[in-house]
Amino acid sequence: MAMKIRTIGRHGREGFKNLFRNGWMTFAAISAVAVTLLILGASLVLSVNIQSMSLNIENQLQFNAYVSDRVPNKELPKLAHELRSIHGVRTVTFISKAEGLKRMKQILQSNSDLINGLGNPLPNEFVLQVNNPHQIPQIANEVKHVRGIEKVQYGASVVPKLLSVMTIVRDTAIIFIAGLIVMGMFLISNTVKITIFTRRREIEIMKLVGATDGFIRGPFFVEGTLMGIFGALIPSVLLYEGYRWIRHQVALFPPFSLLPTPYVMDRVVLVLLACGLFIGVWGSLVSMRKFLRV
């Protein structure tokens, strides 16, 4: 039987009124959902940014190998060839002592006198690019054992480390969030249950005069769904504004930058709304299933 528009309006009004009938329970349920989705949203924002960082920073694909000063210059091409032949190495670029010093001065700019008078403390170095960033530690180890290589440095490996830390953080967050989502559903279903309880007389009369179960459920369904949506809107607004602010702050330190606000937040907000809706709908359905057998 098709539901009339007027009936939908009625369910909407009644469901909305229900929110205020047990104000504190509604508040608790909405807060629980909001906190849950705030954490979910924040970790989404974080992981999206870290992922893009790891994709974008080319550095992670390369590392430096410093040549021992004992190796004469004429041996260097042979050494380069040896490095190139290591499995997984894509390119090998040579940076001489002199070139290294020039770059260093460039970086230090006005402070370059700091190293004037030190002579040239820099070694010859090779920059190795690899095919797979995850192989860096293993390849670097191999390179270290090549004769003539004094030291390897893969500072860029911060990213893989960050990635592995992130995986742990993510797995913990998933468990945490799953628990919170269950709690949010539980609170919503309890709030709806209390509404049903306080209105059981009305429900009894509705049943006696021949209202269908669907009709009786309408307002409670609306109530639960609204709680879910409100619970999603609050963290959405907070995260959106918060992200915009943090991004602005980060932009003051040039090498770092976060992804554009709309690009990240439009998706995150959609995810949060979908989750809120799901929690609300599920919570109200669960509470009604048992309770409406009058």
Added chain:
Amino acid sequence: MIEMQDVWKEYENGVTALSGVSVRIPQGSFVYVVGPSGAGKSTFIKLMYRQERPTKGHIFVGGFNIERLRESQIPIMRRHVGVVFQDYKLLQQLTVAENIAFALEVIEASRRTIQKRVQEVLELVGLEDKRNMLPRELSGGEQQRVAIARALVNKPKVVVADEPTGNLDPDNSWAILKLLERVNDRGTTIVMATHNRELVNACKKRVIAIENGRISRDEERGDYGYED
């Protein structure tokens, strides 16, 4: 028309409320159901609007086969059976007119129909001038008239009343009975469970007495017959 064929009802706690009740109540009749408390009277009434299911036997009410009714059909059946209770069961926050309209709103009747029907039943029970009052501003008798108006607003074929005068003084009880008689005159079947000996003896109808889960007596124009 109401018909029961060898109806048994045993509750989950093991209490047998009805053991083999068969009865036929033709359309348009007015029947008193009497008997001591706990004898099965309430169960007998509740089976008619499918508040309870029989353990065994067949029940037909206004063309519905009650014991075979699917869950989804229960609401449809209830629109054809008006129910009146001892405690009126009105919604305190709604006015008289709203309480009556409620029964039509929840079955999604059109606004026009609701207005028209509410006006009609208010006239029938004589409460047009109190349509905007709240239940607590009315006397018990008036509240019961509102409840009857609500039961009638769907134009049911059958009205089942469970001790409708149980909370009322003799004058109001009499007024309620007269109202139910008027409803009956229009062709609606009335089944009224009651403890009110004066009414039963003064206004002779068919009397069905239930004792120990069985019909112990069934007389046209019977007496109340108990000394309680």
